[in-house]
Amino acid sequence: MASSTVQSDSDDGMDEFMDKFKTQRYKNAFSVDNWEEEFNKVPMFMKTAPEEIDPQKYPELACLQAIIHDEDRPPEEQAKSLKDEGNAFFKEKNYQKAILSYTAGLKKKCGDQDLSAVLLTNRAAAHFHLGNMRSAMNDAAAARKIKPDHLKALIRGAQCCIELRNFSEAIRWCDEGLKAHPSDKKLQELRAAANKHKRAAERDARRATAKEKKLHGEKEALLAAIEDRGIKLLQSAKPSRCGSDSEDEDEGSPAAISQLSLDGLSSQEATGAQVFLDEQGSLHWPVLFLYPEHQQSDFISAFCESSCFVDHLAVMFGEGLPPWDTDRKYHPQNLQLYFEDEEKESLYQVNPETSLLRVLQHKRFFVKAGTPSFIVLVNGSPFRKQFLTGKKIHGL
Structure with missing residues (x-):
């Protein structure tokens, strides 16, 4: 009988609880507006763990951390x-x-x-x-x-x-x-x-070694060809005087490297071109022509050593004069060429019919930065007269 009474009281209590549940809001329930945020605070349902665990904000997680x-x-x-x-x-x-x-x-x-x-x-x-x-x-x-x-x-x-x-x-x-x-x-x-x-990797290493060996062989052949021709390469320093101002010096200056290396062939970085040796054994040089009267220049990336200057001048000025030549006076037959001897502050006049090799072999010619350069003036022009005033002029 007692058991029946307890069961009846329990049922009555549940009914009362359910009635309140239907009519009164649960005090600790999630808010309708931010239930997702509240839900994410429950450790079991968190999508990501917070950077810092605030016990006031995340009490359950802080408790778990304390246990851990x-x-x-x-x-x-x-x-x-x-x-x-x-x-x-x-x-x-x-x-x-x-x-x-x-x-x-x-x-x-x-x-x-x-x-x-x-x-x-x-x-x-x-x-x-x-x-x-x-x-x-x-x-x-x-x-x-x-x-x-x-x-x-x-x-x-x-x-x-x-x-x-x-x-x-x-x-x-x-x-x-x-x-x-x-x-x-x-x-x-x-x-x-x-x-x-x-x-x-082993294949690439073999290829790199073979390429390096080939390049080394090509460099050695190139330097040997330059040395065999008696061409002098000038490093960054100017050639110094050797105790004599004689124009009959047979020896190059100390700054002209006696043991050739590619340090004297540095034009590739500046111009994208460098002297090379072709299959027939001829050297091809990057050559710079300077026109001081107009502050202009021409660049030939591969001037064969056996070619004459007149051949290139005929191409550059034969068919049409450059736009900067407003006086129309730069005709091949009117042009004079010079190279500069910086040490002696002298100019050497070059016959346009001369080959590049012959000029490069001159005892006072030094190839600077891997690029031979030449000054071009118009014969009989006022600028030529002014430019040459006070300078020593020599023939080849």
Whole structure:
């Protein structure tokens, strides 16, 4: 009878509660306007963890954090909780925080070798996704040292080696892994990829070596050809006087390099052209013509040493005069050519019928910056007279 009475009272209470539930709002219910924001504060339903955990704003999460970091718990439990925390950050692609959690777990030194290997491997994965290949490699190696057959550590180590372009080492990691896991497809794929990259790198290295050897041979042949012709290359310093002002000097100045090198052929950077030796053994030089009267210039990228100046002048001024020649006086037959001897402050007049090679072999001609240059003046012009005033003029 008593049991029946209790049941009746209980039912009556439930009915009363349900009646109130229908007519009165629950005091702790989520707001209709911001229920999503409130829902996201519940740890179980959070989409992302907050950057900083305010106990007033996130009391439930703060409580869980306190449990996770409870120093009274055994180190194994703390390390495992930190591993789980790191995994949660990892899933959110928050790799920096995942690394911090895994590192904190490792600092617990729980003594569980399996857990330590997992923490190291997971931290290696986070480093890998951040592009920290060296750190990822170190963690994978440390995990492998604890557990030599740890599959994820072996895979991660091989991946790091490939990213670091150490393909031989990647193959060694894969081979070691395949001994313990002979049927693992990922290791097989990584080994095949590493081997392919290794062969490609070796092929590229052979090609680079062959190309370098060829270029070296071409440079040696070029310098030998210049030296055989007695052509003097001038470095940045001007040639100094050798104690004699005699025009009959047979020796070049000290600044004219006695042992030729490509340092004296630096025109390529400025002009995009450089002297070269063709298959027939002829040198082709970049040559600059200067017109001081009009502050103009012409550039010939490949002037064959056997060609005469008149051949190029006929092309440049034969069919039509340049627009800057308003007086129409730059005709091939009216032009005079000179090269400058800076040391002696002299000019040497060049016969247009002369070949470039003959001029370059002159004892007072120095090729500066890899580009022979010549001054062009109009015969009989007032500017020519003014320009040559006070200068020593010599013939070839």
